[in-house]
Amino acid sequence: MRGTPSIIWLLLTLAPLSAAQAVDQTTRDLIQSLLTRIDTLEKRVAELEQTAPPRAAAAAAPTQTPAPTATVIAHMDHDQAPAPDQAQPSYPSLKISGFGDIDYSATDLHGANGGFQPQTLLAPHTGFEEGQFVLHLSSALSPKVTVFSELSLTARSDAGTGTPPAPGFNIELERLIIRYDLNDYFKLSFGRYHTPINYWNTAYHHGSWLQTSISRPEMVQFGGSFIPVHFVGAQAEGAIPAGGLNLNYNLGIGNGRGQVISRDGDFSDINNNRAWLANLFVKPDFLYGLQVGASVYRDELNPIGVPAAREWIRSAHIVWHRENPEFIAEFADVTHNPIKGGVTSSSQAGYAQLGYRLPAAARLWKPYYRWEYIHVPQSDPIFKGIVPSYSASTAGVRYDISNFAAIKFEYRKYLRPDLPTINGFFAQTSFTF
Numbered sequence: 001m002r003g004t005p006s007i008i009w010l011l012l013t014l015a016p017l018s019a020a021q022a023v024d025q026t027t028r029d030l031i032q033s034l035l036t037r038i039d040t041l042e043k044r045v046a047e048l049e050q051t052a053p054p055r056a057a058a059a060a061a062p063t064q065t066p067a068p069t070a071t072v073i074a075h076m077d078h079d080q081a082p083a084p085d086q087a088q089p090s091y092p093s094l095k096i097s098g099f100g101d102i103d104y105s106a107t108d109l110h111g112a113n114g115g116f117q118p119q120t121l122l123a124p125h126t127g128f129e130e131g132q133f134v135l136h137l138s139s140a141l142s143p144k145v146t147v148f149s150e151l152s153l154t155a156r157s158d159a160g161t162g163t164p165p166a167p168g169f170n171i172e173l174e175r176l177i178i179r180y181d182l183n184d185y186f187k188l189s190f191g192r193y194h195t196p197i198n199y200w201n202t203a204y205h206h207g208s209w210l211q212t213s214i215s216r217p218e219m220v221q222f223g224g225s226f227i228p229v230h231f232v233g234a235q236a237e238g239a240i241p242a243g244g245l246n247l248n249y250n251l252g253i254g255n256g257r258g259q260v261i262s263r264d265g266d267f268s269d270i271n272n273n274r275a276w277l278a279n280l281f282v283k284p285d286f287l288y289g290l291q292v293g294a295s296v297y298r299d300e301l302n303p304i305g306v307p308a309a310r311e312w313i314r315s316a317h318i319v320w321h322r323e324n325p326e327f328i329a330e331f332a333d334v335t336h337n338p339i340k341g342g343v344t345s346s347s348q349a350g351y352a353q354l355g356y357r358l359p360a361a362a363r364l365w366k367p368y369y370r371w372e373y374i375h376v377p378q379s380d381p382i383f384k385g386i387v388p389s390y391s392a393s394t395a396g397v398r399y400d401i402s403n404f405a406a407i408k409f410e411y412r413k414y415l416r417p418d419l420p421t422i423n424g425f426f427a428q429t430s431f432t433f
Helices: 004-014 025-051 055-059 070-074
Strands: 093-107 127-142 145-155 169-183 186-194 230-240 247-255 275-282 290-301 309-321 326-338 345-355 365-375 390-402 405-416 419-432
Touching: 169 230, 230 275
Parallel strands: none
Antiparallel strands: 093 127, 093 419, 127 145, 145 169, 169 186, 186 230, 230 247, 247 275, 275 290, 290 309, 309 326, 326 345, 345 365, 365 390, 390 405, 405 419
């Protein structure tokens, strides 16, 4: 063994000798005993090396890491900027991910609908549709500063008409956020957000592959008017352990709705009253997968052709995100109070969705059902003629053809008290890359 001379030298130095002095018998016996022990150990190591299997054989069969399931990937944080190599960090560090979908629809929506055309029943004719093409771009600018943006391209029904001809797609900057992460308890950001006043609007962004169903609930439809889907301003957020409850918060201030209430104030606010919001939710350790939260939103509206009004939105949600089952339920109450006098009105909307990923060999299949409704009183001047009262049922199934692509089938039934029932069948293939 390589260490033998050093050990002998160490032992010898412990028993100093000189040319004129003899080593006593006790020291000599100790040295001899240790040398004998070392010799025995060397022989034992040699025997073990001869009987051990070759290292090359063990290395020839590396452990295979199982591929992540579609469920895990679907709930990854696609907004998270990539972490640069800690050994040699380089900034900016860019990550790009994309989403797309191709759809088929067949409905009995044939024009005589009293102006009601739900966002989830866009096409009145049977046929294929090119869905949204979405890009997520995230970049780390430093260990604590990140930028995220989301771009969408949506096919237009009036492409080629008008002067000049309308383009084939609408290009929209859905989100643009720069965020400073002081720590897990406090993060400060500025930009254009999906308004954090309910669960679906911030859990499932553009890219329908991320969500179980083909359609979003009508109350949180992109381009819808019931709640402000987008918000431009500043936001503070963070998570506090809170004894295992994991309390999360969002506090925001910024531009409210535009003159067209389905749009936010991208260019500027339409008045001198900023909108503000507060959102709180818990994700307790002792019930992993459970999330319960509530939020409030305040704004002053000045829509075209309608008297100005103060708007209060209060919402709550409960979510069980375990796939067996998946349960999502939300409720929102929107109150409009005319500034120059008038009747205060309240509109309500809600939905409940239940899904279940089948076990064992059928685990790629996930059937689901959703019930939803919106109630708008005739006294609401803001929503009147824009957001109708209705209820709907959606039943469908999702089949994950790979970890990055899925096929979905849905049947939807819309009910309004003053119009015939609307039925529709929908199919979609959605993917991420």
